[in-house]
Amino acid sequence: MRPLLEIENLRITFPTARGDIDVVRGVSFTLGRERLGIVGESGSGKSMTGRSILKLVRAPGRVTADKLAFDGIDLSTRSEKQMRSIRGARISMVMQDPKFSLNPVMTIGEQIAEALLTHKRLPRREVNDRVQTMLESVRITDPERVARLYPHEVSGGMGQRVMIAMMLIPEPDLLIADEPTSALDVSVQAQVLDIIDELVRRKGMGLIFISHDLNLVSSYCDRILVMNTGEVVEECKAGELMNATHPYTRGLIASIPRLDETRDELPVLDRSAWAKA
Amino acid sequence: MTALSLKDLDISYGDTQITHKVSLDIAEGESFALVGESGSGKSTVLKAIAGLAPRWTGEIHVLGKARGHGVDRDFSRVCQMVFQDPYGSLHPRKTVDATLGEALTIHGIGDRSARVEEVMGSVGLDRKFRFRFPHQLSGGQRQRVAIARALILKPKILLLDEPTSALDVSVQAEILNLLKRLRREQNLTFLMVTHNLPVVSFLCDRLAVMRQGRIVEVAGVDELKRGNLKEPYSRELMQISAAHAT
Numbered sequence: 001m002r003p004l005l006e007i008e009n010l011r012i013t014f015p016t017a018r019g020d021i022d023v024v025r026g027v028s029f030t031l032g033r034e035r036l037g038i039v040g041e042s043g044s045g046k047s048m049t050g051r052s053i054l055k056l057v058r059a060p061g062r063v064t065a066d067k068l069a070f071d072g073i074d075l076s077t078r079s080e081k082q083m084r085s086i087r088g089a090r091i092s093m094v095m096q097d098p099k100f101s102l103n104p105v106m107t108i109g110e111q112i113a114e115a116l117l118t119h120k121r122l123p124r125r126e127v128n129d130r131v132q133t134m135l136e137s138v139r140i141t142d143p144e145r146v147a148r149l150y151p152h153e154v155s156g157g158m159g160q161r162v163m164i165a166m167m168l169i170p171e172p173d174l175l176i177a178d179e180p181t182s183a184l185d186v187s188v189q190a191q192v193l194d195i196i197d198e199l200v201r202r203k204g205m206g207l208i209f210i211s212h213d214l215n216l217v218s219s220y221c222d223r224i225l226v227m228n229t230g231e232v233v234e235e236c237k238a239g240e241l242m243n244a245t246h247p248y249t250r251g252l253i254a255s256i257p258r259l260d261e262t263r264d265e266l267p268v269l270d271r272s273a274w275a276k277a
Numbered sequence: 278m279t280a281l282s283l284k285d286l287d288i289s290y291g292d293t294q295i296t297h298k299v300s301l302d303i304a305e306g307e308s309f310a311l312v313g314e315s316g317s318g319k320s321t322v323l324k325a326i327a328g329l330a331p332r333w334t335g336e337i338h339v340l341g342k343a344r345g346h347g348v349d350r351d352f353s354r355v356c357q358m359v360f361q362d363p364y365g366s367l368h369p370r371k372t373v374d375a376t377l378g379e380a381l382t383i384h385g386i387g388d389r390s391a392r393v394e395e396v397m398g399s400v401g402l403d404r405k406f407r408f409r410f411p412h413q414l415s416g417g418q419r420q421r422v423a424i425a426r427a428l429i430l431k432p433k434i435l436l437l438d439e440p441t442s443a444l445d446v447s448v449q450a451e452i453l454n455l456l457k458r459l460r461r462e463q464n465l466t467f468l469m470v471t472h473n474l475p476v477v478s479f480l481c482d483r484l485a486v487m488r489q490g491r492i493v494e495v496a497g498v499d500e501l502k503r504g505n506l507k508e509p510y511s512r513e514l515m516q517i518s519a520a521h522a523t
Contacts, residue, residue, distance in 0.1 A: 041445040042416065156315070186472050186517055187314045212445050219520070255450035257475040259518055260502045265457070266450035266479065 004174055004206045005031040005053065008067035012048050012230075015060050023061075024048050025230040031174075035200065035207040037221035037238065039214055039252075045230040046210050050176045053208075054091055055083050071173065089119040092167040094196075096179040098159030102151040108135075108162050109147030115166045134165045138195050157188035161195065168199055174206040182211070193220050214241065214252055226252070278341070280305040280434055280466040281326070281356075286335035288318070288325045295321045296490040299335075305433070308460060308467040310477040312514065313487035319470045322487075323436045326468070327358045340433065350384065357427035361439040363419035367411040373397075373422050374407045380429050392429060399462075400425045400455060417448035424455070428463075437469040441476065453479055474518040478502055486511045 012024040024045040029036070040046045052063045055075060068075045070091060078086070095101040103111055112131045116122065122130075135143035138161040151159055160180065167175060177196060181189040197220055200207045211217050217224055218238045226234040226249045234246040244250055251269040279302050286299040296318040303309045311319040324330040326337055328348060337344040339356055360366040367376055377393045386392065397407065400421045411419055420440065427435055440456065441449040457480060460467060471477060477484050478501055486494045486508065494508040504519075506512055 041447055187514070190517055190520065214446065252447060255447045257450075257453065257473075257479040259475050259478055259504075259515070261475060261478040262502075263479075265454050268451050268454065269447045 002072060003030040003032050004071055006067055006069045007053075008065060010049065010052060010063070010065040010068065012045070012052055012057055013062045013064075023230050024052070027227070027230075027232055029225060029232070029235070031206050031208065033173075033204050033206050034223065035197075035209060035221040037209045037211065037217035037224040038227060039211055039217050039224060040227035041212060041252075043229070044227040046227050047178050049227070050093070050178050050208060050210050053174075053176060054087055054093060055080075056093075085119070088115060088167075088172065089170045090172050091174045091176065092170070092172045093176040093178060094160075094163055094167050094180045097183040098151065098156060098163050099183070101163060102159060104151055106150075107147065108149055108151065108154070112147070112162070112166045112169055116169050119170050130169060131165075134169045135162075137199065138162070138165045139191070140165075157184050157192060160184060160188075160192050164192070164196060164199075168203075171203065172205065174208070175200060176208045176210070178210045179212070180209075181216070182213070189216070196220075214256065278305045279303065279338070280307070280340055281468060282336070282338040283322070283326075284336040284338075286322065286325065286333055286337065288321050288330055288333040290321075290330070290332070294490070295330075296325075299487075299490075299492055301485060301492070301495075303466060303468060305340075305466055306460075306464050307483065308469070308481045310481040310484040311468070311470045311487055312472060312474065312477060312484055314472060314514075316489075317487040318490040319487045320438055323358065323438050323468065323470055326356065327436055328352070353432075354384065354430050355432050356434040356436065357430060357432040358436040358438065359420075359423050359427050359440050362443050363416055363423050364411075364443070366423055367419055367426075369411055372408050372410055373402075373414075376422060377426055377429050380426065384430060386430075396425045396429045399428065399459065415448075416444050417451060420444060420448075420452055421455070424452075424459070428459070431463075432465075434466045434468065437467060437471075439471055440469070442471070442473065449476075456480060474501065474515060486514065 008028045010024055010027045011022055013020050013022050027049055038046045038049060048057060051057050057063050065076060109131055112134060113127050116127060116130060131147060132143045135146060140146050140161060181192050184192060209217060209221055218241045221238045224236055224238055224241060225232050228248045234244055234249045236244060254267045255269065257266060281303040283299055283301045286296060287294060288296045299322055311322060313319045321330055325333045331346045339352060344352055374393060377396060378389050381389050381392060394404065402421050406414065441452050444452060459465060469481065478498060481498055483497050484501060485492045488510050494506060494511050496506055500506055504515060506515055
């Protein structure tokens with residue numbers, strides 16, 4: 001079977017006063033209908049990698065790749081107009097913070113309907129039914145009432161579920177979730193991730209889960225890429241993360257405090273050891 | 278001696294009452310954690326102590342002295358707060374030097390240059406950062422500035438509102454180590470709000486679990502490490518935390 005996504009030698013470059021800087025340097029991976037986690041610290045290039053798949057890296061940033069193909073479509077040659085028919089409909093993205101990513105002057109129902117109507121013409125009754133069903137499937141108990149609310153009238157956790165509903169209603173093949181829960185607190189985090197997980201499995205979609213939280217990624221993904229300074233330093237199955245060999249990955253794991261912590265001091269990454277200038 | 282004592286604290290925002298009869302005693306030199314989910318009122322308790330949520334009834338005693346509802350300079354000298362988001366809590370158009378020096382000016386303390394350099398040294402910030410603006414610093418460096426700002430008046434008590442939740446794990450480890458070392462060196466008392474139980478396990482001696490504005494359980498950190506919290510709600514929080522541990 002053809003993989004859903006093939007990326008070979010992806011580079012993203014930004015010009016600066018001191019010359020060009022590569023924020024992503026030769027990243028390659030393929031993705032089937034599976035759950036892939038990308039972990040790394042701020043500045044590791046993980047979000048840029050996610051954005052480049054939707055061609056959302058804005059000028060002056062430049063994206064080059066030997067291959068950037070989604071379901072056989074060569075994304076690098078697509079025009080903006082052609083990309084618009086892919087974004088949302090085939091690949092969609094859940095952003096970090098619902099406070100900044102939802103339209104504050106549209107009701108939740110209208111926004112979710114808009115995501116659907118951008119790609120399909122449907123009778124109003126059917127649109128309403130699908131919005132209600134979608135809100136129910138992200139476990140919103142009173143969908144009719146919530147659909148009439150504005151984003152500022154719901155909590156962060158509910159806002160994030162609304163965003164997931166909006167991203168999944170056109171039934172895309174690939175969902176990119178960029179730190180979908182880091183603006184939420186732990187008890188809600190698990191709930192939101194369970195919803196994503198369930199919907200992704202049920203619809204047989206591919207998922208790219210971008211996060212800085214190793215524990216979270218290893219419990220929700222099948223496979224993990226660890227990124228550091230624009231490069232993939234380690235690739236492993238989620239269950240085998242504890243046997244990771246790269247010093248960067250091992251350093252990250254060691255720096256997380258445990259519930260039964262006995263160490264007096266947490267080990268800190270020695271960045272000079274392996275980071276290339 | 279008791280560093281911080283709260284008695285029957287009811288805090289309100291407008292007509293909405295946020296906390297109900299919160300009582301706590303924190304000993305001098307102790308590190309105490311308030312845990313709970315969003316909306317449980319844990320940050321509100323810190324805000325009331327710091328004077329940012331002035332509508333409260335009950336008693337707040339700091340090192341034996343009752344705290345009033347208004348701005349209190351003597352109080353600021355002994356008790357300072359570090360906020361969650363280092364991107365939001367520093368003035369974007371003030372240099373590190375101006376941010377740190379402002380507290381000294383307000384309190385009429387001289388010897389400004391030496392004090393600024395001393396406090397930067399104690400939080401592990403190199404001298405070259407002194408005249409930089411927040412946007413020229415990384416998240417971890419900014420949080421160091423925020424901690425330095427709190428420490429420059431040489432307080433006895435630090436109120437920490439989720440001091441590491443906006444940071445990467447590797448940077449979190451650096452800041453946690455820093456807080457631990459500062460507490461040991463300067464004999465500080467910590468009251469920390471967090472939802473991260475492993476952080477509590479690393480940094481704190483005791484914890485209180487809050488839910489819907491009430492304290493449901495107070496326990497020693499050993500109980501947490503052994504998984505011996507009693508209340509069902511505390512156990513629920515512990516299970517969520519354990520489910521994501523590897």
